[in-house]
Amino acid sequence: MNKSVLMVVAGCAVLGSAAWLFAMGLTGGPEDYAERYAGQSAPPAQTAGKSAGEAGKAGEAASQPSPAAKDAPAKPAAPVATSAPPRSAIPDNEFGKLVRQGEQIFANPGQFASDWVGNDLSCQNCHFDAGRYDQTASLRSAWPMYPAYRGKNKHVNDFAERLQGCFTYSMNGKAPPRDGEVIQALQAYAFWLAKGMPTGEQPEVRGYPKVADPAEPPSYARGETVFQEHCALCHGDDGQGQKAAGGAPGFPPLWGAGSYNWGAGMHRVNTAAAFIKAAMPLGKPDLTDQQAWDVALFINSHERPQDPRFNGSVKETAERFHQHQGEYGKTVNGQVLGEHSPPSGTVPRSPSP
């Protein structure tokens, strides 16, 4: 999972994003953007070579052979795609229709998969740009890595089951049937996005980029200050988010009945810290590692829908399923988290229009 450190050596993949991040780290002015992206209307599935050329000075990394390239047979391997194909490349046929439906569901499951959604979130609240953005667990980095064993349910999951998991936990809903339209459409969408990704090879960037351990143990009090100064503007003083004018979804809730439940990955402090460090505040993610950890602890020290695996006892549920960095079952401000949770899987919500 944490192979992102290998970014520099593994020249043959991810040049588009890696080189760009690298260059931005060094320079980062608007002129730089303009220059770097001047020739960027190139076709979707660029080969590593082409994009290395475009990336200019950061392309040095590309000339070093990757370990994979050394072992490779004489015949050149198929090029690894550096980015997902553009939306305009979705074909105009039955397959394309399913891909589009998958994107719609992913962007707006409350409307297009309402039977299976039990909160006010959408998949893209946590997987930006409808699952395309590399820094927030992109779909194209996930698709080639399944089936895979998951410690969470202790067996090998195929991609359909992985998708079902996000409905049960992150969406606080119910698992759509694996052969039904919702899962089929989402799979078609992920498959299409992952064009050019080598099957079974760990992508350079997957999941949320890990954030270094904090210098000091995360603190609720410091986290609250970070929250008020950097998050409340959008997510509200009470963390409940804000609707847009006319009632459309605006900023999503971070805790409470409308947010992800106690079984979701985002309730883990380390996972939330990684996401926040990479992506929040939206458009200007500039927190220090310590701030990201502190505020991750703070938002995950509030009640949210019950863990769907709850057996009637918070203590037992915590012992069985929460041997990780989370606050479920712990006492915060005099209350045991999980004791006052709204029920999980509260589907159906408001009927779809």
Add this chain to the structure above:
Amino acid sequence: MARLSVTLGLCLLFSCAFAQQPPPPAAGSCAACHGQEGQGTAAFPHLAGLGEAYIRRQLDAFASGERANATMKPVASGLSETQRQAVAAYFSSLKMAPADSASAEPPDGPGRELAVHGRWDQELPACVQCHGPDGRGIGEDFPPLAGQPAGYLEDQLKAWRAGQRPAGPQGLMGHIAERLDADDLKAVAQYFAALPAAPKESGHE
């Protein structure tokens, strides 16, 4: 519970009474450029329905010169603190009239692409993530863009790039504008200008 509904009732009553209240005297002089009902005129932005905190912040910034504008500086400087707050509350309580159904569909193309999807390979969020799905704004601090004059919108983006407008809460908007180029500004301004400021009469709501 009972107390809650009483409070709610009072709030409703208050806001209705408020909306029907005659404009504060200081708002009279705004009509020439911003329209009788704050609905804007060809080149001047509409004020109806903008957040109260947002309007107040702009008036303060015009007066201090941080938001550089030769027309609005004397206007805003001429208002006392109390008057600024009163006109902000007043215009914020007004609603834009629904668009007539004849209005054209917004143009498809790069402006729409940036507005609706952003450009995440440059870490640019979609405009609608902060300005609402149809550009009609979110809450007090994220102003609507839909239906504002294209020239006005473009000028604002240029102003940020030229350091002539404060970067806004948490510096968010300034940071975005810095990363747009001249073509982006034009295209995205035209896109939002073509969207209706209020939903069509026949629509839901």
